[in-house]
Amino acid sequence: MTASGETIRRPRRRISVAGVLGELLITAGALVLAFLGYQVWLADLIVGGQLNSEASELAEEWGVGYSDVPPSEAGDPTQSEDPPVQTAPGNAIRFATLIIPRFGGDYNRPIAEGVGTTDVLNKGNIGHYPTTQMPGALGNFALASHRSSGGGNFRDLHQLRVGDHIYVETPDGWYQYSFRNLEYVRPSGVGVLNPVPQVTGAQATERYITLTTCNPFFSTAERIIAYGVYDSFYPRAGGVPAEIASNVTGAG
Amino acid sequence: MYAALWRILPGPWWVRLLILLVAAAAVVTALVLWVFPVIDQMVAPQDVTVDE
Numbered sequence: 001m002t003a004s005g006e007t008i009r010r011p012r013r014r015i016s017v018a019g020v021l022g023e024l025l026i027t028a029g030a031l032v033l034a035f036l037g038y039q040v041w042l043a044d045l046i047v048g049g050q051l052n053s054e055a056s057e058l059a060e061e062w063g064v065g066y067s068d069v070p071p072s073e074a075g076d077p078t079q080s081e082d083p084p085v086q087t088a089p090g091n092a093i094r095f096a097t098l099i100i101p102r103f104g105g106d107y108n109r110p111i112a113e114g115v116g117t118t119d120v121l122n123k124g125n126i127g128h129y130p131t132t133q134m135p136g137a138l139g140n141f142a143l144a145s146h147r148s149s150g151g152g153n154f155r156d157l158h159q160l161r162v163g164d165h166i167y168v169e170t171p172d173g174w175y176q177y178s179f180r181n182l183e184y185v186r187p188s189g190v191g192v193l194n195p196v197p198q199v200t201g202a203q204a205t206e207r208y209i210t211l212t213t214c215n216p217f218f219s220t221a222e223r224i225i226a227y228g229v230y231d232s233f234y235p236r237a238g239g240v241p242a243e244i245a246s247n248v249t250g251a252g
Numbered sequence: 253m254y255a256a257l258w259r260i261l262p263g264p265w266w267v268r269l270l271i272l273l274v275a276a277a278a279v280v281t282a283l284v285l286w287v288f289p290v291i292d293q294m295v296a297p298q299d300v301t302v303d304e
Contacts, residue, residue, distance in 0.1 A: 015256060023253045034280065038288045039296070046284070115301045122293060129301070149296035190302050213300045220299040 044152030048109075051124045051151045055097040055108040056249065062171040066248070067239050077176065077232030077241075083136035083207075084172045084233075088128075092119045096135065098126050098143065098153075099167040099174075102160055105246045109153045111168070115144045124151040132193050132210075135168045135175045136233065139195035139204040147213045147224075154213035157226050158182065166209055166228045167244050173236040174244070177209045177228035184215060185223050192225045206230065 059065055089095045096111040114120045115127035126145040133139035145153035164179040185192060192212060195204035207230035215224035234241050240248045261268040 015253065020253045031283070034283065035288055035291060038284055039292055042284065043288070043292055047289075117298050121300065122298075127301070144301040146296070146300055149292045154300075185302065187299065187302060192302055212302055218296070223300070223302050225302075 039149070043149060044155060047124055047149075047151040048153075049106075051110060051153070052106050052108050054124075055110045058094060058097055058110060059169070059171070061094075064171045064236060067237050077234045083175060083230075084170075085134050085136040086170055086172070088130065088134055089113050091130075092116070092123075092125075094125065095170065096128075097169045099169060099244045099247045100160075100164070101243055101247065102164045102179075103156050108169075108247045109145070109151065111143060121146060122150050124153070126153050129193055133195065133204075133207075135170060135209075136207065136230075138207060140193060140197055140208045140210055141168070142193045142210040142212065144212045147215070148218060154211060154224075155217075157211060157213055157224055158215075160226055165231075165243060166211075167241070167247075168209070169248065171236070172233075173238070174234040174241055176231045176234065176241070177207075178231050179226060179228045181227055183225040183227065185225055187220065187223055189223060189225075192223075197225075197227060 086095065091114040092112050094110045094112045097108050098111055099108050101107070110125050111128055112120050112123075112125035113128050113130060115129055120127040121144065126143050128134075129142040129144065132142040135141045145151075147154050147157070160179045160182070162179060162181070166177040166179055168175040168177070183192065183198075191198045191200065192210055194200060194202070196202040196206075197208060197210055209228040209230070211226040211228075212223050214220045215222045257272075258268060261271055263271075
């Protein structure tokens with residue numbers, strides 16, 4: 001009985017160095033593939049979702065909240081008078097959010113002062129170039145953010161269509177801009193930050209928004225620039241503009 | 253290595269499979285939550301601003 005039991009038992013395979021090494025290499029390959037999948041698709045979904053909800057909660061942190069006016073009856077924008085202009089906050093402080101319906105019904109990302117890599121951009125913020133104007137002021141409200149990683153806030157910058165609305169929410173309300181055009185420049189193309197973009201020494205008579213990020217995707221060889229021009233201002237008391245109701249409340 | 257792991261695990265084959273699936277899910281979750289974000293910041297393009 002015991003003798004036959006031993007003969008039936010399959011011979012145990014010896015663990016060889018080459019075998020273990022091979023299995024480790026296969027595992028490493030699978031991990032690299034998993035990381036690529038993470039980097040290309042998953043990361044910005046996860047981080048982006050976190051940023052959307054963080055941006056939605058900013059109004060509460062500012063202590064302003066939202067009026068009870070339903071979005072469908074939201075008030076008319078202020079066009080005749082000049083919109084309010086905040087003073088620039090300290091470095092890395094979140095003072096606004098960026099809402100672009102073209103990027104999705106939940107797209108709402110925090111804007112912080114400064115364009116430092118570690119203290120602002122890598123924390124998922126859209127950074128405001130401190131040398132440029134604040135929203136509502138005559139001149140250029142210029143922003144920078146990651147194309148990929150860190151939430152990929154400007155991942156779809158190339159998808160903007162002429163006339164797409166770009167909203168900036170501050171404690172005062174919503175500044176509405178319309179996307180006008182894209183431009184591709186070298187990393188040294190600081191002319192895009194001028195009060196009148198790409199015009200040196202001009203006195204601004206309009207209000208612009210300028211979004212900068214790297215181009216092509218996963219490269220830093222160039223910069224892609226998106227320009228918008230100011231349309232109107234929606235005061236907070238008048239309610240959330242209907243177009244961005246889902247973005248603002250985080251219900252999208 | 254993996255063959256040895258399979259032999260060490262207790263129970264019938266479907267229990268072993270279940271244990272391995274749970275372990276794999278735990279490893280993937282840990283990677284996505286803690287390991288990959290750190291690597292991502294090291295390899296992704298960081299330069300998004302225009303400057304002199």
